[in-house]
Amino acid sequence: MYEIPIGVSARHIHLAPEHIDILFGQGYELKTLKPLSQPGQFAAEETVAVVGPKGRFDKVRILGPARGNTQLEISRTDAFALGVDAPVRLSGNIDGTPGIRIVGPKGEVTVERGVIVASRHIHLHTDDAARMNVKDKQIVSVKTQGERAVTFANVVCRVSDQFALDMHIDTDEANAAGIRNGEKGTLIP
């Protein structure tokens, strides 16, 4: 019985360097609002608006640092509100995903792909993985407690010596399970 801390990801966006230039001005550097659970990752002070065919969200938090590809991560509830048919995908796997219009203070850009509903997953440090006897890419389940207790199946394990132990779920999953950021689940191999 291994306990896994659960982090709830609200909608957020990762930006490629060239899109930061367009949205915030040439050579702009994101400012750190607060560090995230994964080493080196941070919530930026800056936000952007994202605009879909049916709706828009202002103040979508940027997570830094800049990445190779721009990627908007939303819940399925958000996808309905925007009018974008975003598939469930692991972060980085954006081939064939829909695009979105992104508006910043200095400019705007429409990306042709990059909108996903993130697959729930667990980041494990190599030591955690060894202790729990799970491997990179292994599929496990995680059980939660409480009045809305659920067992999430199809949870992907991601193992690296750059990771800190944390399960990531989106706001739909958190709300369905009645859990808040930092609560714990139990790993079921």
Next chain:
Amino acid sequence: MYEIPIGVSARHIHLAPEHIDILFGQGYELKTLKPLSQPGQFAAEETVAVVGPKGRFDKVRILGPARGNTQLEISRTDAFALGVDAPVRLSGNIDGTPGIRIVGPKGEVTVERGVIVASRHIHLHTDDAARMNVKDKQIVSVKTQGERAVTFANVVCRVSDQFALDMHIDTDEANAAGIRNGEKGTLIP
């Protein structure tokens, strides 16, 4: 292994007769848009707006017929958007729940209680309950399939010869499980 059809409940409201009078005019009768899975229940043509401290929803569907107490059923996502701390409750159990302002075409009313996040539950006809060997108020689990497969624990069974077999979950639960209205789950006693 018993299969249960799953109905996804979007936000909706049940109105007491005196509130229909205020919102739509004295003696107003709701019109049926379409019948629901439970005999005698219907989605009405009419909608109202609901207004909370942080946000509002226009066009909230009224479900008929009129009931003893007005009750607004929302998801936890909706609760955050409205700014109302709605607890998870079985329908009808509204003591101590927050109120809400309701706006109709002919008037408005602020109720002092009645906003809930509905507990997931299964309606079973008496014959279904006998076949599946479950009793009224029994707590079961229901497992779903697919890329976002989950097992919902703490599902309340409600048995009556007035009910048709249907599990009711809210939009957060449906989105977290990646399922749409009419898909099926498996009962785990």
